[in-house]
Amino acid sequence: MEIKTEDYRIWYEPDISTIFLQGFLRLDGMEAYKPVMDLAINALERSPLHLTLNLRELEFLNSSGISMLSMFVVKVRQKGDVEMTLEGSDKILWQTKSLKNLQRLMPSLTLILS
Amino acid sequence: MAEDISPKGVDMSSLLAEITALKQEIIALKRDNEDLQMAMSTIAEHGDTIETQLYETNIKLQTEVAERQRAQTVLQSLLDMLYREKGDLEVIVETIVEHGDILDTQWSQQLRKADMLAASDGLTQISNRRGFDAHLDHQWALMLRSQEPISIILCDVDYFKLFNDYYGHLAGDDCLKSIAQALHASLARPGDLAARYGGEEFAAILPETSLNGALKVxxxxxxxxxxxxxxxERSLIHPYITLSIGVACTVPSYEGSPSSLLEKTDQLLYLAKAKGRNQIRHHFDGE
Incomplete structure (x- = not known):
């Protein structure tokens, strides 16, 4: 499971139940994010207990992207039986603000900014 | 004529009349009784019907109540779900809005960084010609308004071509970096700016600075x-690196311009070089 272009790369590593998002993610509208959402949901189904989202090298995510991420967090919360960790970077400005908001959607979400 | 009298002397005719009356009364009572029985059975039947109706109505009502309770439970859970979804959507909208704002900030910071990079010299890390021009225009406008003097210093490294030829380009680059740092460190005030003006030419802008002040700098x-x-080694005038310097000062006016001040400074620099290098030539353009 991997989506790769010049600007970004998204993939899932089943051994560590981790989805990686890297680069500049600026897709045009929610519809364009469907493959990314599908990859994430697929990974969620394959991660029975715990899922990690590694965003440490995601330099940029546009508004459609953050709304896709928000909806994914809601889906994980609704599923109810999977714990999730968000790993981000405190050197990337948008992550310091927006990732905390995602925690409001799923209070049990673990957020690690480093 | 003998009277119809009973042996005991009872009046038979009145007795018969009484019996007849009693018989009629019995018949009337029987009729009344039948009527009453009819009424009673009617009332009983009516009661049974009403009871059955009440029972059926009761059952129907109980079913309806149960159905309503079920519907209410369904509606309540639907309402709860909608309420949760509404809450989620509010957080998502807020997240998107704040995300948009923070992206704006992130972009503008990168833009500022790119702007600074575009205005700075890659080798010496001080301003380049672009940064110099922009700062000069800005400070000129400010000094024009406040009618305070502005000075420009232009420096040229003496015999730099010979230095490069003798020591090599890497040493030449190191030399330029050292000069840039020394120039930068020689300026003290926030409005002052050091720049690499060209190859081995450096410049400084000194707002709110008289000619005397600029000469000191x-x-x-x-x-x-x-x-x-x-x-x-290859310098024809000195064993170490030296600078030729032109310094010009003016109080900005609408007749003058930043480029005319710059041109004047350039002429002074040329003069310093023509008169033997390693010296400062200056001029105050004004009354």
């Missing part, structure tokens, strides 16, 4: 370069 620069003691 130029001497400070000259002193700082002398202290560097960068050997220059």
């Amino acid at each position: 130029a001497e400070r620069i000259q002193g700082a370069i002398a202290q560097l003691q960068i050997p220059h």
Whole structure:
């Protein structure tokens, strides 16, 4: 499971139940994010207990992207039986603000900014 | 005629009349009784019907109540779900809005960084010509308004081509970096700006600075370069690197322009070079 272009790369590593998002993610509208959402949901189904989202090298995510991420967090919360960790970077400005908001959607979400 | 009298002397005719009356009364009572029985059975039947109806109505009502309770439970859970979804959507909208704002900030910071990079010299890390021009225009406008003097210093590294030919380009680059640092360190005020103006030409903008003040800065620069003691075997005038310096000052007017002040400074620099290098030439353009 991997989506790769010049600007970004998204993939899932089943051994560590981790989805990686890297680069500049600026897709045009929610519809364009469907493959990314599908990859994430697929990974969620394959991660029975715990899922990690590694965003440490995601330099940029546009508004459609953050709304896709928000909806994914809601889906994980609704599923109810999977714990999730968000790993981000405190050197990337948008992550310091927006990732905390995602925690409001799923209070049990673990957020690690480093 | 003998009277119809009973042996005991009872009046038979009145007795018969009484019996007849009693019989009629019995018949009437029987009729009444039948009527009453009819009424009773009617009432009983009516009661049964009503009871059955009440029972059926009761069952129907109980079913309806149960159905309503079920519907209410369904509606309540639907309402709860909608309420949760509404809450989620509010957080998502807020997240998106704040995300948009933070992206704006992130972009503008990168833009500022890119702007600064575009205005700075890659080798020496001080302003380049673009940064110099922009700062000069800005400060000129400010000094025009406040009618305070503005000074420009232009410096040229003496015999730099010979230095490069003799020591090589890498040493030449190091030399330029050292001069840039010394120039930068010689400026003290927030509005001052040091720039690499061209190849081996450096410049400084000194707003709110008179010619005397600018001369002091130029001497400070000259002193700082002398202290560097960068050997220059091929220099025709000195064993170490030296600078030729032009300093011009003016109080901005609508007739003048930044480029005319710059041109004047350039002429003074040329003069310093023509008159033997390693010296400062200056001019105050004004009354």
